[in-house]
């Protein structure tokens with residue numbers, strides 16, 4: 001117990017709240033996602049990246065199909081995560097939607113091939129449920145996959161933050177293993 005605990009919302013509670021909120025805001029998130037992609041394309045991080053990691057979005061996240069298509073149109077290679085044992089992620093090249101397989105968590109993933117893994121893409125677009133603008137901390141789905149991966153990753157990181165995921169400040173508890181996103185791209 002810490003004295004400051006009272007003003008923090010439990011991460012699990014926040015995830016529950018945000019999941020509900022994001023379901024209500026799907027349409028807005030989709031529209032804002034296109035604006036956020038435009039802003040992303042204006043950044044040096046995007047322009048300088050030859051290899052980009054994103055995800056296959058679930059219904060409540062910023063849709064990633066437009067991101068994948070924009071990257072491909074600019075001859076950038078796209079990598080997608082496959083969840084592995086011990087809460088590790090392997091990033092594998094995106095070839096074609098038909099080659100993706102649904103994971104136990106219901107997310108489409110590329111098929112594992114040790115020869116194709118790339119853990120050092122130039123830019124990682126980090127997913128999440130909530131982002132704090134003043135500190136760049138995030139809350140994800142709770143697997144700790146990105147925190148583990150980013151602990152070793154030394155390239156560029158950005159996150160696209162629609163209004164439903166936006167927080168001025170982190171009113172949740174920051175843990176030692178939480179990793180800040182280098183650049184948050186927000187609406188307006």
Ligand SMILES: Nc1nc2c(c(=O)[nH]1)N(C=O)[C@@H](CNc1ccc(C(=O)N[C@@H](CCC(=O)O)C(=O)O)cc1)CN2
Nearest residue numbers: 055056057058081105107127128140141142143145146
């Ligand atoms: N579109 C997308 N793909 C992604 C992520 C993401 O956030 N978005 N991930 C980002 O990390 C990874 C998968 N994330 C996962 C996060 C949590 C659990 C999981 O075990 N959830 C538990 C509940 C955990 C809890 O609430 O404490 C469960 O479903 O039982 C699984 C996968 C990789 N792919």
Ligand SMILES: Nc1ncnc2c1ncn2[C@@H]1O[C@H](COP(=O)(O)OP(=O)(O)OP(=O)(O)O)[C@@H](O)[C@H]1O
Nearest residue numbers: 138139140141142143144145146147148151177178
């Ligand atoms: N670098 C790490 N090494 C070992 N364990 C870690 C590390 N980072 C996070 N974890 C563990 O993973 C669990 C989930 O972490 P956290 O709540 O930050 O997930 P999240 O960031 O919301 O999820 P995700 O990164 O999958 O989107 C925590 O219980 C934590 O103990």
